[in-house]
Each structure stands twice: as C-alpha cells, then as structure tokens.
Amino acid sequence: MLAGALAALLVAGGGLESATATPNAASVPSVAPNAPAIPSPAPNAQRFAAAPTPTVSGTPRAGLTLTATIGTWKPSIEPSSYLTSWSVGGTTLTRSVNSPTLLLTAGDVGKPVTFTVVSQLPGYERLVRTSAPTAAVSAGVSLVRPGTASVTGSGLVGQTLTAVAAGWIPDPIAFTYQWSVGGRAVAGAAAKTYTPTAADAAKRVTVSITGSYPGATPATRIAALTGSVTQLGSIAGTVYASAAPVRIVTNGSVALFTGDAGRYTEPLARTVLVNGTYSFAGLVPGEYTVRFTDESTGQQAFIGGGNTAGGSTAITVTSGRQTTRNYTFSATGSISGVLTLDGPPASPDDAFVVEATSSKGFDYAVAAADGTFTISGLPGGSYTLAVHTSNNRDQVSIYNTGVYTVGPNATPGRVPVAADRTTTGIAIVMKPAPVIAGVATLKDTGSPSPYTLIEVYSVGGASDGFVDSSQTETDGRFRAPLLEPGSYKLVARPPAGEGLAVTFIGGTSFETARVFTVKNGDTVGGVTVAIPTEAVLTGVIIAQDTELPIQSDITLVPEANALDILPTTVKSTDELGRFSADGLPAGRYTIRVHPVTGSYPEAVWGEGAPGGARVITLVAGRTTDIRVVALRLY
Template sequence: MVSQRNPRSMVRALLAGGAAMVLALSGAASAVAAEAPTSTVSGVVTAEDTGLPLAGVSVFVNSTDFSSNGADSTNADGTYAVAGLEPGEYTVRFATDSTGTDYVSEYWNGVHNWSSATRITAVGGDEITGVDASLVLGGSISGTVTRAEDATPVAGVTVSFVSDAGGETRSATTDDAGHYRSVGLLPASYTVRFDSPDEALADEYWNGAKDAWSATRVAVVSGQETTGVDASLTGVATITGSVTLADGSPATGFVSVSGPDSADASVPISADGSYRLPFSPGSVTVYFQSDDPRVLSEYWENAGSPETATPVSVSSGQTVVLDAQLEAAGVISGVVRGEDGPLYDAIVAASKDGQVVGMAYTKGDGSYSISVPAGTYTVRAESGYGPGAVHAPQYFDHAATWADATAVTLVSGGEAAGTDFDLTVGGDIAGTVRTDDGGVVAADVVAYLWSGGQWREVARTETNGVYSFSWMGAEVGGGVLPAGTYRIGVEADGYCPQFYGGAFDIRDGHSIDVASGSRITGVDVELAVECVVPETEPSIALDRSSVEAGGTVAVTGERFQPGEVVEFELHSDPIALGTLTADADGRVAGSLTIPASAPVGAHTLVALHDEGGVQASAALQVTARSGSGGSGSGSGSGPTGGGAVTALATTGAELPMAAVTLGAVLAVFGVALVRRRRIS
C-alpha cells in the first residue's frame, strides 16, 4: 500500500535532509549512513509421524556463496527465526545431530542434499515466513570397534555411512569404549566404513571388506536401531624400500598397491627415493610410477603390465622391503599432419605383439612423443576427435594396414624421431544387417581392404541392425576407411559368416570402391542359418581337351590365393609350362605353350602350390604335330581376364621330315618282325 505524507511530515523531512547535508559537509557523513536493511527467515519444525513440534533442531541459513550466514535453534514449540540476512539467495538446512533423536536432517523444501534444496531470495528489509519443515523419522546404526590382535576397544574411529540412495554422507565417532551410534539415517541400505586414527591399524568396510564394492550393506528401518555393526581392525601390512634410476639417483613419482584382498593405497616417493606404504594385509600388485616421461614406470618385479607382475603377499604387522630401479625410456616422436596442416589431438599408439604399449595425443603443432621400453613397435596414428573431417588411420610409414607397416626399433634411452604421419580424409561404408526372416541380431561387421595382394582387415564395428564404420563422418565428413577397394564381412553367433553380395567366401563377395571423403550406403547383408559351404580347393579348366605338341592351351582357374603366382607343369614327366598370377578374386586366366618336345599321349596339366605339391589339375591329350612347321607354335599369348602369364620358350630341336618318315617305317618293320617271331 502506498502511504501519503502530510505537510508536517514534509517539513520534518526537509529539516532532516538539511541536517544530513550539514553533517556531510562537516565530514561526518559516515555517521548517518544507514546500514542496509536485512531480512529474517522464520518457520516451524515438526515431526512428520506425530505432527508435534521438535525442539533443539539446528537451523542453518547460508547464502549460496557462503558469504552471509545465520543460524538458530528451534524452541519448545518448534519455532525459529534467523535475522540479519543480507540481500541474496539462501539455502535452509534443518540439522538433527544435536537432538539425539532419529529424525532425519533435511534441506528446505523436503530434500536431503544441498544441490536439490529450494533457494530463498532475500531482498532486504523483508520477513520470509513459512519456511517450515516436517522431519521424517529415520533409523540408526550402532556397533563397537576393537583391535583384532587383542580385542581392546579403539577410540576415535570415524565411522561413515553412505546411502545407496544418495544424499549426504553421515558419520559418527567411537568413544573410549569403542562404541558408536549414528542418528537420523534415512531408511535405505548403507555402506559403512571404519577409518582408524591409528596408522598401525588398517581401515576397512563392514563386514571385514577392503573396499566399498565388496562391503556388506546395512539396512536402516524407520524408527529402529540396527545393532552389531562391529569392526575388528587388523594391523597394517607395509612395504618399504627405495626407487632409483639406472645411475643410482632417486626417482620421482608414486608407489601404489592394488589387489583382490586389499584396499588400493598409494604414497609419493620421497626426495631421497625412499617410500613407506601401509595397506590392508593381503596379496597385492605393486606399481612404481614415474612422473618423468623419459623414465619407465614398472610393476614388481620388472614387469610392464599388471598381468605379468609378480604378486606380493604381506600379512598383518609384516614389513617387506622392495627396491626398484627404473629404466630409461625409449622415445618415439614425430608430427601428424592432415591435408590442411598439423592435426591437433590426434592419437598415436605404439604396439608390440598386438598390445598397445604406449600412446600420446598430438599438441597444437601436431607433434607427439611416446615413452616405451626398448623393442620393436608398430606405430599407428588416427585423427581422434579434433575439428574437421575424419581422417583415415595410418601406420608408419604411410601404410594403410598393419601388415604393410614399417617397424620402429628402439634401444633403451634412444629416440626414433621423425616417425611422422600424413593422414588423408577417409571414407565410410554403411548399411544394415538382417536375418533371413527380417529380424536384427548383434553382429560384428568387418571391412577388408585389398592391399598387398590380399584382403586385409582394417576396421571392425558392432551392430544391432544398422552399421557404419564412422558415425562422426556422417556429420563432419570423411571416415576411418582409407581410400581403396573393400569387401564387407559379417560375423554373428548362430549364423554363417557372410559377405556382402550373398557370398559365404570373401573371394566370392562383391567389391566396394571407397574414395577419400565418400560415404557408401546401402551395403546390406542378410544372414542365413544354413551355410552354403563354398568350394575351397583351387580348380583349373582348359579350353580344349587335346593340343598338338608345340601348340597353346588357354587356362582358367579359381579359388587361388589373391596375388598368388601359380606355377604350371605337364605331367607325368614334369615339364615346366610357366606361371599365371591370381587376381584379387583368386582367379587366373592366360595361355600356356606346350613344348614341341612334349611326348605324344595322355597327360595332366597341373597347378602347383608354393611347396611344389599339386593343388589343381586337368587332363590334356598331346597329339603329334602336323606338317614340318608344327601347329600353334610360338611363345604363347598374353594373359586374359586380368591374369599375368610367363610362358617358357620352346626347347629342343625339331627333327627333319625324312628322319621322321624313316622312324615310322622302322617302327612298322619292327612290329612285323615281332609278329613273325610269335607266329613261328
């Protein structure tokens, strides 16, 4: 309501204003500078189950930046009032810790954590009423903490209670008798932890657990006390020793332990290289972690991974000395560039025996450095999640596949500088995987790149129906597939391995050409339960069943290894005929010359594998040459169907016609003599 002023009040106001001016002119303005008006928050606190007022509840009113705070305690009638609050935004908390009851503390309005609390805005000079609370009756947890060694009580143990439902962590402290009791816990399941003030005793969770994940939960029921949540603390196990470099100087970093029977623990290495680490007794893996990138961290004993580490078992009260000497690292370094310059945040990984040993992210100038033990590595770079189109991964030195990579060899303390990469924008293949009845199934989709004369796996992704090798590429362009020719395979439990194009063998699949920056869609595969077992053995076919000696025969074959150089011979007495090279589909095609000296009669033309054995064959009749010049002689025609052929030159001398005729006459004469002898 707006109030009106009368003439007298106006006069008084003028006089007051004049007096204030005089005081200001005399340098005493600060004496009349009125304090900023403050606000008051008030309300009533009651019990939810009975509706009765609760006395002794602490009420805390705090500004959200904690610069202005106020507090009060509820009276016998449950009322409170917190005055003197400066303008701002506040939270109100009703704390029951001092009441000795099991009513649960809360924030206004009816929540149990600060972040969810309803804020109150004070503007100054106002009274904010009705900030009431109706507190829930909770439960409590109680127990006793003793030493496992002699069952004597342990005083000063902090017992904390963390609800599975969230909210604030509550705590209690053991008294001289080792006893504790929580108050005001919300009905829920709790993780209970015992933190001893005595460094000689190991901390633990209930019931004897070493970590929160294996702790037994304690149920709290409204209005009830859960008793017997006791702890018997064991003496700590200890490892101690020194961590040095190869030259004997102290290392810097940390020593940590972890294990299934012990809680994780760590301690920094002292300036003189020494350390002392207490932890819960049990079998642990010990890790010596260097904070110098040119010094290798290691696991006990001289191991590079937790899997190869030697476990250390330490019992309660026992101290084990473990000294470690850390080796100098080898360093692989270089620059990763894209088509527009250095790539920031690219990922470079060094692998050995199929396992990643070290990795790094590139800096703004594209540079990186990886510290690894001495050895031989395969190094791979990918564009990561930096800005711009997705680049295809690349192996050193500018290889698209692992098999084509150039190995990087390091000695201890050495550096393989100049391990650089020039990434290009890749492409993507996308499609669907369905069962033959139209359903979806979890499957792995594999992209095979034609490289080095064979199909090599370059990418793999999981799908439940729809797949893509580069989901980001669909939004920003590019992809993880290097430009080239691909075939797509699908592997799913309970289904036959299949390839795009309805094939059950990669050699029979359909090829997909992927260009830089392209995204090929609609590459769909339908899975079948019954497999059509493809022919796996190579086979050859001839364009004729007989050929004159010195003539040529056209050969086709399939199911050879892509890129394989296949040798051909004429059997039974081996006569080398030449070679044909299989194409990307494992097919060969070309012409072979039968030497003029080849014996007349039935033969077998065979294809040999690397070890010299026969892998395919076809029957061939060799007939005598007609005429003096022979028929179909020459060095053979070039390859057809994409195969490559190397034919042997015709060998041996051709007999004069007279000699051939004489031989035929003698043969007839000989037959006649044999018949006469048999008749006689």
C-alpha cells in the first residue's frame, strides 16, 4: 500500500534526502486499500537530475474533472516506471489510481485534492512527489437549467431534421434525444437527427431533449417541427394548340417558376412536351406557375393566359399529390407604328426599343431604321407603350431620357389589342433630353475654372437629391448630364486645395440657388457661375474661469445645409488653443466645442446664453478671427 510503503521508505533511508525534499512529504496520506506499493530502493541507485512536483489543473467543483501533469523528469519516466494516486482531504482514494484525471463527486466537497507520483525507474532512486493541494472542492450545480430547444429542417420526407439545444447551463451539458411521430416514440430514433419516412407524412414530429450534468438533476425540453411532415408533389398536364378542332402542341416546351416570379426570373426547371404532355415531379408543396412555348409558332403563354409571370395564375402543389393543369393557346394580337425624332439625328449606335405592357402581357420590338416597329404575340388587353434607347457601345444617347409614352406630350396612352388583330397607326415622337449648359469662371480674375465638378440635384419631386455630375472643360464650359424632365439645382465644386469655395449656381445657399425646370427638348444655355476664393476661419479657445487657452476639438456646422452638400469641418487646436480652418464656402456657421482638457462640457458656442448660439458669418476671400469661450462644467 502506497501510504505504508511511503512510511517504510522514510524510515529505511536509501534515497531519503530526495524523498523528504517533497514540499508536503511530512503529510503522509492515510493508507488506501488498493494504493500502489512502493518497491524497495535499489542499492547504489542513481539520482534523478530533475524530479519536478506535479501540478493539478481544473476547477475543484463537484461534477467537474481535475487533470494532473507529472512534469518533465530527467531521465524521463514512462507510465510503466511510476505510480500515481489521488488524495482528498489527506485520504488516498481508491478510484482513479494511476490515472491523470479525477472526476470530483459530492463526497469530495469541502476538502482539498492532491496528486502523488512515485518513481520506480530501474537503477534510480525511488522518489515521491506530491502536488500542492487545491482549494477545497465546492458543491456542484444541483440541477440543469434548460435553454432553448428547436427542430430545424424542411419537414419533407427523406430530408433530415436536426434537434438544436442552446443556452443550457452549466457547460458542458451531455444531451440525449428521443424522436416521436404522431405522439409515439420512434424505436431507435435516439440521435440528434431524424429523417422522416413516407409513413410519417401528415404527422407531427417532436423530439425530447434531455440535458445531463454530473451531480445535477437533468432537465428535459420538447421541441416540435413547425407544421407536419410533407411529401413532394408534382404538376402535369397537356398543352393544346387549339380547342376547335382539338389539336395538341407537338413541338413545344414548358418552364417552371416559383409563384412569385418576376419578369426576369430564371425558371426552376424546363422540360419538352412529349405528345403534348409535360410533368414536373419532386416539387416542394407551395405556389408555382408555368410558361408554355409552342416552338412551331413562337407563341408563349403562362397559366392564366398572360405572357408574363406577373399576369399568370398560381398553381398550388400539395403534399404527396399531383396537380393537373392543362392549357390551350389563345390567339394573340399585335401593335405596329412608327417612331420619329423631334431633334437632331440619333447616333448610329442607338437602338430604340418599344415596349408594350399590360396586366397580362409584355413584349417589345426594336424600331427599324425607318422608325417602323411591330410588337407581336400580345394577349388581348389594354397596353401602355414606352420607349428607351440601348447602345451597343454603352454610350449615353441624347434621347436616353428614361421612359417615354405614346404621343409628343409624354401622356400615358392605352393601346387596345384584340386576338388575331393588329392595332396600327401608332405614332411615337421622341424628343432629346433637356440640356443645361454654361461656363464656370473665377470671380476674382474672370478666367476659366477648369476641372470643376458641376453637381446636379433634383428638387420638388418624389426623390430629391444628387443625380449626377460633369466636369468643366479647360475653357470652363460645361453641359449638365442628360436629364429627365423635372426641376434641378446646380452646385459648382472646385478641385480641392486650390483655395476656391463651393458655389451654388444662382444663389448664396442651396435654398436660394436657381431652380432649373426642364422638359424633353429643352436647352437652357448661357448659365454662368463665378467661383469665389474660399473663406478662412481662425481663432482661439479660452476657458471661462481662467481666461487661459485650452486644447479642444471644434466642429464647424453650416447653418443652411440642405442635402448635406456642404461638408462639416472638424479641426483641433494647438497647445496654445488656436485653430485654423480653410476651404470654407461663404455663409453662416455655428461652432461646437469639444474640450479635451479640464472640466469643460461639449457645447455649441453661446448655446444657453441670453443671446443664444453664436452664428459666424464667413465672407469669401476673407479671414475671420474669433475668440471662443468654453464654459466650465462645475
């Protein structure tokens, strides 16, 4: 027995010096029934060059595991050449003998734990090394506190469901599972996952999740699949070219879409007609639509008669069932007309695309060189025509002003379409996009202001804000980007670092800037803007109580700054409390002070004072110097 052998070893000598060098060698543990015996020391035994004290890691709490490390002996000792044991409260344990780990139990609570190593390397002295005692073992948790329990997965037959437990305390929790279908436990379904079978269709699936922790009362939660188990369904049917006489489509195809498909949605699947029939199998229950194509005529139609997904009728696929939808093509109509330009010739690269749109149908045609166009294959209904340009070189056309409707006044016009008929005589007049042009000069010299951005902002509409920008040429001339009909304001923004200020064309602020209201075909020329030099603001931040400079950050906020066109300027003072801000447009500003030293609050200069917040008026080409007083907090 280890304890008895230790005592005998201490009395007999033979390596006593090394044995008694153990920090707690005087505390000999009591005898355990199955503790390893210590062999007698060999005569003339060699000494170890290194025999470290073992260490114990882990939290001494009931239900948790401690781990011991023997350290690096020299020469090294293998498990076959040493014995180990654990002691709790000075008593050697009968469990975990010759094991580096110890699972703490409720009986260990309130007692410290040590780990002992006894060497038995042949030819070497027999040494005993015992770790420093741990803190007293604390009580473990009395019960498991459950978190959330859920089931993830589609619920389709043949597709895996997964039980998910999260937020359970303490950690780590050991989980067990039991799946049930229709209220009955499934034999052998005790894993984290379960795959429903065909026999489970239309039944409710639940899983019982039990969390366990050593020494604690387990907890159980029931989680359920949302809805019941479903089976895949299918859509099938026959496609007819005509009803009288009855004639199937012999050369055709069918495309499957989701029920919420848009005009440009890609199909989920395609199939060809076989003797006029089609079928899509393996479909998740839900809403779908299908598009039929008669390859012989080129005619296309969705379920419901329209030629767009948005005008189709949804097909509902249910669990484990086939939904049958037959379709018979109806006669279609067409629209033809001529498109003319009320303006300069278009670029040879421009193509004018005429689109016809109704609640049931959509199609388009590209106008020929002489302006004629015909849009075919339209289901019967009332259509709106619109025109846009496309360009195979990605260049902007002077006629690319968005969407145009029938007539020279851009008034929406409805065009009726009837089966087997062509609606003719449609005349569309295109006008060029409105143009705003002018020149930017320097106010001080009158010379051109090259490379200045002319920013365009829409106003008075549903979506006010920045539209586009163009840059002035070397002679200062500019043309605003091609515009939609509407109202706009222009802002000139010179290149940074040239000492020039942002300028509002036709005003001193965005609010007072000139409004340009334009329509297709308009040209507003002769616009001029004189760009002034920038304003400069300098100053010093002074403490109210000491009248000495303090360090601070400052923020200059333009008083009138619609659409945040003017930048908010942030500067920092130097160690003498001084600051300088250049590149500022003329106008009115407030200053927010952010002191970085002393007990001074962040505040807008003058806010709360009898006169209210101080407003600074900056003048183009001038330097304004101010003295800002920072109020003390207390």
